[in-house]
Amino acid sequence: MSAKAGSAPTIIDVAAQAGVSIKTVSRVLNQEPGVHEQTRAQVLKVVAELKYRPKLSARSLAGARSFLIGLLYYDPSAAFVAGVQKGATLRCRESGYHLVVESLHNDAPDIDSQVERMVAALRPDGMILTPPLCDNARVLKALLDSNTPCVLMSPREVSAAQPSVRIDDVRAAEEVTNLLISLGHQRIAFIKGPDDQAASGMRYQGFERAMLSHGLAVDAELVWGGDFTFPSGVEAAHQLLSRRVRPTAVFAGNDDMALGVLAAAQRLGLAVPADLSIAGFDDSPAASLVWPPLTTVRQPMEEMARAAVEMLIAPPREPAEGAPPPSVNRVLPHELLVRNSTSALHGKGKRKT
Structure with a gap:
């Protein structure tokens, strides 16, 4: 039995074509345990063939899933948001979910009310929070009060009670700084991101740790504040590169600012990396398209978003007796990508001993 021509397929049609009960179809769609994998695969195959989607009226029932995942962001870095959105969208689509993307101003006086209205209207099955919203106590309380599960991406702190996905920002920044030092650079400038972004402090911590571990002092005059945008990178570069003794390398806290440094350096007639190394x-997509291509850390934004969606639609099951409980805090691997924007320090910039 199949859906009539011209009419939307129903759960009855799915059950009939898959050869299972309506209850089994419902359990598969709601990601409930206890369904044989072969049966689950068959039901999902029929769902895809019939292009079945649960009715909104059924979704509104108490306890029913909406098949909606929310993604909340407030981030000036378009590359970060684009990567997260792509990964989350693809993972949602694989499981018959839809992603709803909303931008919230982190300092909005009524941000908790905005979240409450959003949850009441959408009834999402879960929310993904990106920085700095993932550290906003009012947003977190609004979601907690509405019993809406959420996963935090790159939060300032992790908790065994709150699912999160991140990379080791401190370690990654250490690796970048160690690379620059290994190339002979000692006068290294660092451009921080905004204070409300946890990654800003973590990346600076990694930079500082690497410098001190090599016996190099961190010159406060070479640490400049930015806001993770291209213009702030340009401004920081003009300030840093106009000094009588300028840095031989600049490590920017994200690619947008690093690209601003690259543009400013070229306007000032500096050759990169001969006169200045930049990391x-x-x-971000632009990091490999500019010339010279940018040395950077690959933060697996799409994979992080996919993991966040997975944690919402398929939460970890109870472990077997005696087994350790599964961690709700995932740390994904990063990768240092060494490209042409960094090179060994030329003789004229080396410190005499």
């Missing part, structure tokens, strides 16, 4: 963080 960034994130591996």
Whole structure:
């Protein structure tokens, strides 16, 4: 039995074509345990063939899933948001979910009310929070009060009670700084991101740790504040590169700022990397398209988003007796990508001993 021509397929049609009960179809769609994998695969195959989607009226029933995942962001870095959105969208689509993307101003006086209205209207099955919203106590309380599960991406702190996905920002920044030092650079400038972004402090911590571990002092005059945008990178570069004794390398806290440094250096007639090495963080699409291509850290934004969706639609099951409980805090691997924007320090910039 199949859906009539011209009419939307129903759960009855899915059950009939898959050769299972309506209850089994419902359990598969709601990601409930206890369904044989072969049966689950068959039901999902029929769902895809019939292009079945649960009715909104059924979704509104108490306890029913909406098959909607929310993604909340407030981030000036378009590359970060684009990567997260792509990964989350693809993972949602694989499981018959839809992603709803909303931008919230982190400092909005009524941000908790905005979240409450959003949850009441959408009834999402879960929310993904990106920085700095993932550290906003009012947003977190609004979601907690509405019993809406959420996963935090790159939060300032992790908790065994709150699912999160991140990379080791401190370690990644250490690796970038160690690379620059290994190339002979000692006068290294660092451009921080905004204070409300946890990654800003973590990446600076990694930079500072690497410098001190090599016996190099961190010159406060070479640490400049930015806001993760291209213009702030340009401004920081003009300030840093106009000094009588300028840095031989600049490590920017993200790629957008690093690209601003690259543009400013070229306007000032500096050759990169001959006169100035530049490194960034994130591996945004533009990082490999500019010349010279940017040395950076690949933060697996799409994979992080996919993991966040997975944690919402298929939460970890109870472990077997005696087995350790599964961690709700996932740390994904990063990768240092060494490209042409960094090179060994030329003789004229080396410190005499």
